[in-house]
Amino acid sequence: MINPDNFADYIPRITPQWAAGFLDGEGCIRAQLREYELQLVVQITQRDPTPLVMLQARFGGSVSKCGSSSKRVYQLSWHGSGCEAFLLEVKDFVVVKRDLVDLALELCRFVGPRGSKIHAMMNHPKRLELVTKMQEIMKLNHSI
Numbered sequence: 001m002i003n004p005d006n007f008a009d010y011i012p013r014i015t016p017q018w019a020a021g022f023l024d025g026e027g028c029i030r031a032q033l034r035e036y037e038l039q040l041v042v043q044i045t046q047r048d049p050t051p052l053v054m055l056q057a058r059f060g061g062s063v064s065k066c067g068s069s070s071k072r073v074y075q076l077s078w079h080g081s082g083c084e085a086f087l088l089e090v091k092d093f094v095v096v097k098r099d100l101v102d103l104a105l106e107l108c109r110f111v112g113p114r115g116s117k118i119h120a121m122m123n124h125p126k127r128l129e130l131v132t133k134m135q136e137i138m139k140l141n142h143s144i
Helices: 007-013 016-026 050-059 080-090 098-110 125-143
Strands: 027-034 037-046 062-066 073-079
Touching: 007 050, 016 027, 016 037, 016 050, 016 080, 027 098, 027 125, 037 050, 037 080, 037 098, 050 062, 050 073, 050 080, 073 080, 080 098, 098 125
Parallel strands: none
Antiparallel strands: 027 037, 037 073, 062 073
8 A cells, every 4th residue: 555655656657548548538738829829738637645655756737736625636737838748658548538648748839838929929820720620529539
Protein backbone atom coordinates (compact mmCIF):
# COMPACT_ATOMS: atom_id res chain seq x y z
CA MET A 1 0.00 0.00 0.00
CA ILE A 2 1.25 3.46 -0.85
CA ASN A 3 1.95 5.72 2.11
CA PRO A 4 4.21 8.73 2.80
CA ASP A 5 7.05 6.41 3.87
CA ASN A 6 7.21 4.46 0.60
CA PHE A 7 5.76 6.99 -1.89
CA ALA A 8 9.13 7.63 -3.56
CA ASP A 9 9.55 3.89 -4.24
CA TYR A 10 6.51 3.96 -6.53
CA ILE A 11 7.51 6.94 -8.72
CA PRO A 12 9.76 4.86 -11.04
CA ARG A 13 6.73 2.66 -11.77
CA ILE A 14 4.83 5.65 -13.19
CA THR A 15 5.55 5.08 -16.86
CA PRO A 16 4.39 7.00 -19.93
CA GLN A 17 2.28 3.95 -20.83
CA TRP A 18 0.49 4.02 -17.46
CA ALA A 19 -0.06 7.78 -17.77
CA ALA A 20 -1.40 7.35 -21.33
CA GLY A 21 -3.96 4.85 -20.03
CA PHE A 22 -5.13 7.36 -17.45
CA LEU A 23 -5.38 10.09 -20.07
CA ASP A 24 -7.33 7.81 -22.41
CA GLY A 25 -9.73 6.64 -19.71
CA GLU A 26 -10.07 9.52 -17.26
CA GLY A 27 -8.67 12.53 -19.05
CA CYS A 28 -9.68 15.26 -21.42
CA ILE A 29 -7.90 17.61 -23.79
CA ARG A 30 -9.64 20.92 -24.45
CA ALA A 31 -8.92 23.91 -26.59
CA GLN A 32 -11.08 26.98 -26.37
CA LEU A 33 -10.81 30.12 -28.42
CA ARG A 34 -12.17 33.19 -26.69
CA GLU A 35 -12.17 36.77 -27.86
CA TYR A 36 -8.53 37.48 -26.94
CA GLU A 37 -7.24 34.16 -25.71
CA LEU A 38 -6.57 30.60 -26.78
CA GLN A 39 -6.71 28.17 -23.87
CA LEU A 40 -5.31 24.66 -24.02
CA VAL A 41 -5.90 22.33 -21.06
CA VAL A 42 -5.10 18.68 -20.37
CA GLN A 43 -6.84 17.24 -17.30
CA ILE A 44 -7.11 13.86 -15.59
CA THR A 45 -9.83 13.46 -12.95
CA GLN A 46 -10.09 10.92 -10.11
CA ARG A 47 -11.91 10.55 -6.80
CA ASP A 48 -8.72 9.27 -5.15
CA PRO A 49 -5.92 11.85 -5.41
CA THR A 50 -3.11 9.28 -4.94
CA PRO A 51 -2.60 8.33 -8.62
CA LEU A 52 -2.80 12.00 -9.59
CA VAL A 53 -0.14 12.98 -7.06
CA MET A 54 2.04 10.16 -8.38
CA LEU A 55 1.53 11.34 -11.97
CA GLN A 56 2.31 14.90 -10.87
CA ALA A 57 5.57 13.76 -9.22
CA ARG A 58 6.63 12.17 -12.52
CA PHE A 59 5.14 14.55 -15.13
CA GLY A 60 4.46 17.88 -13.38
CA GLY A 61 1.15 19.71 -13.56
CA SER A 62 -1.01 20.81 -10.66
CA VAL A 63 -3.49 18.85 -8.55
CA SER A 64 -6.62 20.58 -7.27
CA LYS A 65 -9.90 19.67 -5.55
CA CYS A 66 -13.20 20.13 -7.38
CA GLY A 67 -16.85 19.51 -6.67
CA SER A 68 -18.90 19.54 -3.52
CA SER A 69 -17.81 17.75 -0.36
CA SER A 70 -20.20 14.86 -1.12
CA LYS A 71 -18.89 14.47 -4.69
CA ARG A 72 -15.28 15.52 -4.18
CA VAL A 73 -12.99 14.80 -7.09
CA TYR A 74 -9.41 15.78 -7.83
CA GLN A 75 -7.91 17.00 -11.08
CA LEU A 76 -4.39 16.96 -12.38
CA SER A 77 -4.06 19.76 -14.94
CA TRP A 78 -1.56 21.13 -17.40
CA HIS A 79 -2.21 24.47 -19.13
CA GLY A 80 -1.02 26.14 -22.31
CA SER A 81 2.50 25.30 -23.38
CA GLY A 82 2.87 23.43 -20.08
CA CYS A 83 0.91 20.58 -21.72
CA GLU A 84 3.67 19.88 -24.22
CA ALA A 85 6.17 17.93 -22.09
CA PHE A 86 3.48 15.57 -20.75
CA LEU A 87 1.87 15.04 -24.16
CA LEU A 88 5.24 14.30 -25.79
CA GLU A 89 5.92 11.63 -23.16
CA VAL A 90 2.59 9.83 -23.61
CA LYS A 91 1.76 10.42 -27.30
CA ASP A 92 3.11 7.10 -28.57
CA PHE A 93 1.00 5.16 -26.07
CA VAL A 94 -2.33 7.00 -26.21
CA VAL A 95 -4.99 5.08 -28.16
CA VAL A 96 -8.41 6.69 -27.77
CA LYS A 97 -7.31 10.31 -27.69
CA ARG A 98 -4.36 10.07 -30.11
CA ASP A 99 -5.80 12.58 -32.61
CA LEU A 100 -6.44 15.07 -29.79
CA VAL A 101 -2.88 14.65 -28.50
CA ASP A 102 -1.43 15.30 -31.96
CA LEU A 103 -3.56 18.42 -32.44
CA ALA A 104 -2.81 19.69 -28.93
CA LEU A 105 0.91 19.32 -29.61
CA GLU A 106 0.51 21.47 -32.71
CA LEU A 107 -1.39 24.07 -30.66
CA CYS A 108 1.40 24.20 -28.06
CA ARG A 109 3.42 26.28 -30.55
CA PHE A 110 0.79 29.03 -30.33
CA VAL A 111 0.25 29.28 -26.59
CA GLY A 112 2.15 30.50 -23.56
CA PRO A 113 2.33 28.81 -20.15
CA ARG A 114 -1.30 29.59 -19.23
CA GLY A 115 -2.73 30.26 -22.68
CA SER A 116 -2.21 32.86 -25.33
CA LYS A 117 -3.03 36.52 -25.24
CA ILE A 118 -1.04 37.40 -28.32
CA HIS A 119 -3.50 39.65 -30.14
CA ALA A 120 -1.53 39.70 -33.39
CA MET A 121 -1.69 35.90 -33.57
CA MET A 122 -5.34 35.58 -32.52
CA ASN A 123 -6.67 35.16 -36.05
CA HIS A 124 -3.78 33.04 -37.27
CA PRO A 125 -5.44 30.61 -39.73
CA LYS A 126 -3.51 27.55 -38.49
CA ARG A 127 -4.56 28.20 -34.89
CA LEU A 128 -8.21 28.57 -35.85
CA GLU A 129 -8.02 25.42 -37.97
CA LEU A 130 -6.50 23.39 -35.13
CA VAL A 131 -9.05 24.57 -32.55
CA THR A 132 -11.87 23.73 -34.96
CA LYS A 133 -10.42 20.23 -35.53
CA MET A 134 -10.08 19.64 -31.79
CA GLN A 135 -13.68 20.69 -31.20
CA GLU A 136 -14.87 18.31 -33.96
CA ILE A 137 -12.91 15.40 -32.50
CA MET A 138 -14.25 16.14 -29.00
CA LYS A 139 -17.81 16.09 -30.36
CA LEU A 140 -17.11 12.70 -31.93
CA ASN A 141 -15.65 11.39 -28.66
CA HIS A 142 -18.81 12.44 -26.78
CA SER A 143 -21.09 10.75 -29.32
CA ILE A 144 -19.49 7.31 -28.82
